[in-house]
Amino acid sequence: MANVSSDQLGSDAISKLLVKQAVPASIGILVMSLNVLVDSIFVGNWIGSIAIAAINVVLPVSFFIGALGMAIGIGGASMISRALGANNREKALRTFGNQICITLMVTVIMVTVGLSYVDELIPAFGGKGSIFEMAKIYYVIVLYGVPLLALNMMGNAVIRAEGKPKFAMIAMIIPSIGNLLMDFIFINVLDYGMQGAAWATTISYFLCFSYILYFFLSGHSELKLSIRHLGFNIVVLREISSLGFVTLSRQAVVSVIYLLMNNILFDLGGEAMVAVYAIIGRMLMFALFPVFGVTQGFLPIAGYNYGAAKYGRVKESIYTAIKYAAILATVVFTGLMIFPEEIAGLFLSHKPNMSDVELATNAFVLENTPSAMRWVFAATPIIALQLIGAAYFQAIGKAVPALLLTLCRQGFFFIPLILILPNYLGELGVWISFPIADVLATIVTGYFLKKEIEKNLV
Template sequence: MKQQSQRLGTQPIPKLLANLSIPAMIGMFVMALYNVIDTLFIARGVGILGVSGVSIGFPVMMILMAISAAVGIGGASVISRLLGENKAEEANEVFGNILFTIIIISVIGFVSAFTFLEPMLTLFGATENILPYAKDYLFPIMLGSIFFSFAFTTNSIIRSEGNSRFAMITMIIPAVLNIILDPIFIFGLDMGVQGASVATVISQASVSVVVLFYFLQGRSSLQLYTAYLKPKFHVLKEVISIGMPAFIRQVSGSGMMIAINLMLIKFGGEFEVGVFGIVQKLSMFTIMPMIGVLQGMQPIIGYNYGAKQYDRLKETILLGMKVVTIISAGIFVLMMAFPEGLMQIFTGDKATIETGAHAMRIMFALAILIGAQVVSGGLYQALGMAKPALILSMARQVLFLIPLVLILPHFFGVTGVWLAFPISDLLSFILSIVFLYKDRTLFFKSKKDLPNRYETAPSP
């Protein structure tokens, strides 16, 4: 086993969490920055309708990412625990099955580009004016789905073996390339919205080559064997069951965007959809640091749980909770104090700035509660406990946010869409605290002592 994996059970937790979380946070920050700059170029080069088209098309892209996230995060949880148990061969078998799944995902995405694209976009709320922009953006993305699937999935796998630095690099490379290529394709080649998506595909293809060489050159704790590419049901079942919360979270995010876009068009118009497209990119930017902390925590939790080092498990959880709470408090202050300034980055239009600032102040009114939500579901996921992870992953968007988005606009108009966010933050925070309090002794017991009410995924 490589030293990068062994340190998960030996290095002091504060240093280890910093070593794993900081690269993940940097990588997530750069990816979020790319998303913001991507939207900025589209807003400046195409206009608010271009942003609306991306906003309508983005849920389809999120579904593709959801499947990749499910396979990657589920596989990472299994692999980190197997490495903690010193079962390298079983970990390699899981890795091979993950790569097989990536191929299947890619084929589905490629075929969908030629068959279901326009009907999907129309179903998701694309109007006659928005549809051309949405199609231009999404078509190249679907054609290059193999690169997205491979890059997203393997990033989680690389983190699971403790190599957070390289995982960070694989996030920075496509983001930086995209930032460089965007103005070339959007402005230089006058490709508009489609130029942004072509730049994204090229960037993901480039990092996919880098990641492939990483595994083929033996730099990983995992080995790629052709024999392990053959699918095995019991392996895929565990990976998918553990990754299902990530899938639900991503798909519910897609469903949330669809519901919001439909309500904004019904109670507002195409203008409000474009404004939300900008605000949504900014919201992704703010939550990325907390996800980075969680990504740093998960391999430590999985490895030490597998190695039965429960004191290290407790220390990781408590420290991680403190860090994400501080971050979420900082986000609250930022969004309350400077929303106009953030909107001015994207546009000089006064109406867009005022509408966006109003939306942001409402949406982030309870942002200080976000950290506990992010970490709680991730804890159960890292331990391979599918049911509570699934419930907590569904809570904010599926159980609370989407219903509120569909109900509140009937009473408060467009403002009802923005009000749904803080209310769902409060409700999902309460649910997270209930789960964490109920299972406060869970992390200090061996597997045979785990409460029967939760399913722990079987070993492959």
């Protein structure tokens, strides 16, 4: 789990490198995902299941703005990895400086717009009925901290590109632990309700930002910026944008999916059905953490070796990453198929003297979540190929195939399916859309990845 210098990405054994890069990334994603999971459990138990639905409504907006930072971070990180592999440190520095400037500018504009249209955006994302007021409280407070979230996402990707996964892991752990502690204090001890949940999240963004700032200013980073690196460079920005657009498009599609799912499920079953999806959405973030960790660990290895023209190592990294991720995905799949009832029960309040409405909502959620969860995760063992395949094209700077394959699963297949199937199958049509999209996207990605390997990695 030790950090590596960037040149070791081109010399150490691939399996050893992947473990060094993926284990810290997996732990960081695990802790961050556990934060989301436990945060939802706290909110569900201490405030109520409608509160979970309210947070689920706000996620698409804050998620998208935060994703701007992630997109800029991953787009620039691909450039930095390849620049370091080609021993072009000046390009790496220019890239990082431009990442900082564009992240600040874009996210501040987005937050300003987001706060100006609060009452229109919340209902559009499914915040209707009794969900609206709780969602509005959470939305306004969290949005103030979202520029910090974007900077955190961007900085974390750069830290990984330098071959410092241990620091990236710590940057993810600090806000997660901080958020849970703040949750306990603000919600359980001080009884601040949704305001407490929102402030806990916003403070966690600040804690993460403080640590990332420390990393870059304290001498741990290889990227020593000067003022001249902070000016906008059109050539650099164009490449960051083209590669970052892949990640941004993926996250934008996720936001659109939340919007569609919240509205479709509200129409099918009201607030309780939105709560079912909120629980499943948390599990989608949490359960696949080891697969996402392998994907994150794979990116700098593939990018560096491609930049150094070591194509045999690139091909080996693809096969090794797919193998590791597939094994982990199968383990996750097994657990979710066996324990869905127990998982659903964790999110529900067991406090005494609940109202009839709360009791009815809990009963509905507990009855409907397990079967939905089994359908949603039915194709989990095969998604490793799709995720690694799409990540490969992004790592080597091929923006167009990376974009198309990234959008393939959720954009090209899943969204049309959830717009069509519920009209004939009701809520079942929503849930079976997940595995159908996974299978179709994996077939398409496997075809294009095989062609790429045979043509360019020989």
